[in-house]
Amino acid sequence: MSSSRKNRIEIIGFNDFWFIAIGSVVLSLITDYLFNGGSFVRYSFGDAMLNWSLSWFFCMCNWMVMRTMMIYLRKRLPDFSDNVKRISILFLFVVLTIIVVDRVGSFTLAQIFSESYNHPPSSKLLIPILLISVMILAIYEAIYYYARLQKFIREEEQAKQVVVEAQLDALRNQARPHFLFNSFNTLRDIIENDPKEDAIHFVDKLSDVYRYILESGNVNLISLKDEMDFSKSYIHIQSERFGDNLRIVWEVDEVEMNAMVMPMSIQILLENAIKHNVISKSKPLTISVSVQDGHVQVKNKVQLKSTSLPSTKIGLANIEKRYALVSDKPVTIVNDDENFIVKLPLLKVKSK
Numbered sequence: 222m223s224s225s226r227k228n229r230i231e232i233i234g235f236n237d238f239w240f241i242a243i244g245s246v247v248l249s250l251i252t253d254y255l256f257n258g259g260s261f262v263r264y265s266f267g268d269a270m271l272n273w274s275l276s277w278f279f280c281m282c283n284w285m286v287m288r289t290m291m292i293y294l295r296k297r298l299p300d301f302s303d304n305v306k307r308i309s310i311l312f313l314f315v316v317l318t319i320i321v322v323d324r325v326g327s328f329t330l331a332q333i334f335s336e337s338y339n340h341p342p343s344s345k346l347l348i349p350i351l352l353i354s355v356m357i358l359a360i361y362e363a364i365y366y367y368a369r370l371q372k373f374i375r376e377e378e379q380a381k382q383v384v385v386e387a388q389l390d391a392l393r394n395q396a397r398p399h400f401l402f403n404s405f406n407t408l409r410d411i412i413e414n415d416p417k418e419d420a421i422h423f424v425d426k427l428s429d430v431y432r433y434i435l436e437s438g439n440v441n442l443i444s445l446k447d448e449m450d451f452s453k454s455y456i457h458i459q460s461e462r463f464g465d466n467l468r469i470v471w472e473v474d475e476v477e478m479n480a481m482v483m484p485m486s487i488q489i490l491l492e493n494a495i496k497h498n499v500i501s502k503s504k505p506l507t508i509s510v511s512v513q514d515g516h517v518q519v520k521n522k523v524q525l526k527s528t529s530l531p532s533t534k535i536g537l538a539n540i541e542k543r544y545a546l547v548s549d550k551p552v553t554i555v556n557d558d559e560n561f562i563v564k565l566p567l568l569k570v571k572s573k
Contacts, residue, residue, distance in 0.1 A: 232295050233361065234368035237288075240360075245284055248353055249277035255349055283322050287354065290314050291361060301369070308362065315354050319347060430454050441547055442568060445517065446478035452487045452510070459491075463500050472511035480567035482517060483543045489536045490519040490563050499524045516553070516564040523561050537563070 230236050253260050253276040260269035291311055298307040430451070449471070456469050469491075491508060498521060500506040508521040540563075541552045550566035 229292060232292050233288075234365040237361075241284060241288075244357060245277060245280050248284070248357075249273060249280045251353065252276040252280055252350065279322055283318060283350070283354065284357070286318050286322070287311075287315055287358065288361075290318075291358070295365070301373075304366075311358065312355070315358065316351060319350055319354060323347060323350075427458065430458065440484060441543075442481040443484045444478065445473065445480045445482050445512075445567065448482050448484065448487050449473060449478070449510075451485070452491055455488050456491060459495055463495075463506075466500050466502055466505045467495065468505055468507040470507065470509040470511075472509060473517070474512065477512045477517075477567070480512075480517075481569060482565055482567065483540060483547075486540050486543075486565055487517065487519060489540060490565075493536050494519070494521040494561070497525060498522075499526050512567070513564075515567050517567060518562060518564045520560055520562045523556070523558055540565070 250273070253273050260272035263269075264272065294307045294311055453471075456467070459467055487510065491510075494506065494508050498506050504524055506521060506524065508519065511518050511520075537554070544550070544552050544566065548566060548568055550568070552566070553562075553564040555562040555564075
């Protein structure tokens with residue numbers, strides 16, 4: 222398809238080849254009836270074909286002239302705010318075109334057929350032809366309006382997507398230093414309480430985990446399996462510090478692993494539970510991770526520390542904001558003073 226033809230189809234809103242082909246035949250039959258009272262009923266087939274051909278020719282002249290003007294006006298006045306002005310000008314042009322084609326056609330036919338040609342009164346022809354022409358243009362305008370509306374909606378969605386992507390990037394970038402900040406606090410505790418070798422081992426494991434964060438940092442959603450693997454790696458690091466005092470119960474079936482969640486969402490919830498609750502031999506902390514009713518649930522017993530480490534105050538809020546940007550399913554938070562529960566919706570990747 223040539224670029225000029227493609228451009229015309231885009232301006233018109235659809236490929237109108239068959240609309241013209243069928244519409245011109247129907248319009249020419251109506252015009253022939255108005256001119257001649259139905260040539261195929263009154264005359265021989267040869268004369269009827271001649272009369273119909275003339276009607277079809279003038280219908281095509283009307284149609285193509287109006288179509289050309291319509292394309293020109295759409296190029297010059299393309300916006301929704303120009304609709305009234307463009308349609309008004311087009312209507313006046315249609316009236317003028319019908320009158321001109323009628324006059325030129327009647328004069329030409331009179332010259333060809335001389336005295337045998339009897340042109341019907343203009344009042345009998347112009348109003349019906351004008352009404353039919355307006356109906357045809359109304360179809361063009363309705364399709365054009367619909368095509369522009371769909372394009373406008375697509376552009377709006379694309380613009381919103383750009384904004385959402387920018388916001389998600391900002392939130393992802395916010396989550397990374399949050400993780401590093403809390404990891405440094407953990408490292409500080411290890412240095413204070415444990416041998417140097419444990420601190421070195423922790424840093425080695427931390428580098429592996431942070432490599433995963435960097436590699437998954439450009440995606441908005443990640444499979445539950447990948448997030449679970451990452452979370453287990455994180456817990457492995459924490460277990461070196463807390464030993465059997467930190468207990469994680471994983472209750473996620475393999476069938477659920479293809480569902481999607483926000484990157485670092487489960488890990489942040491585990492991190493917050495470890496950070497804000499007492500974990501000791503006398504008070505071990507149990508955290509359960511399970512899937513229930515289309516949500517992944519992270520639950521821990523509330524046993525808050527009397528003194529807490531410095532906090533960035535962004536972990537849970539970060540997860541809520543990221544979910545709000547890509548889904549209408551909210552994050553559910555329940556705190557009944559005995560248990561702290563967060564439920565993250567399991568999502569599906571939208572097909573493009």
